[in-house]
Amino acid sequence: MSNPNEVDEQITDSVTQTNTSVIANGPAMGAMQTYLSQAQAQGILFANMVNEQQQQAVASLATTMECAKATLSVQDNKPNFFTMASPASSPSKKPDVNNNPT
Secondary structure (H helix, E strand, C coil), X not given: CCCCXXXXXXXXXXXXXXXXXXXXXXXXXXXXXHHHHXXXXXXXXXXXXXXXHHHHHHHHHHHHHHHHHXXXXXXXXXXXXXXXXXXXXXXCCCCCCCCCCC
């Protein structure tokens, strides 16, 4: 290196390779961030699905227990699931459409 303004070829090759490497890593980093956000969203989705299934199982068990309790507690002196009158079949006073006093 007799000339002080001249740069060695090894240095220019090293700088060129480093710049090329940094530029080439951009799309890979973008793809990695996309895959990471997709994996996080999918993990939250699965966690919510499991939670909803657990809630449905608890509600189903409670309903089953109430039906079994109502089925097994048929007694004549207490109203229960089978002896209660439904609102449609219960006698109710119908309004008089002719305005006749009763």
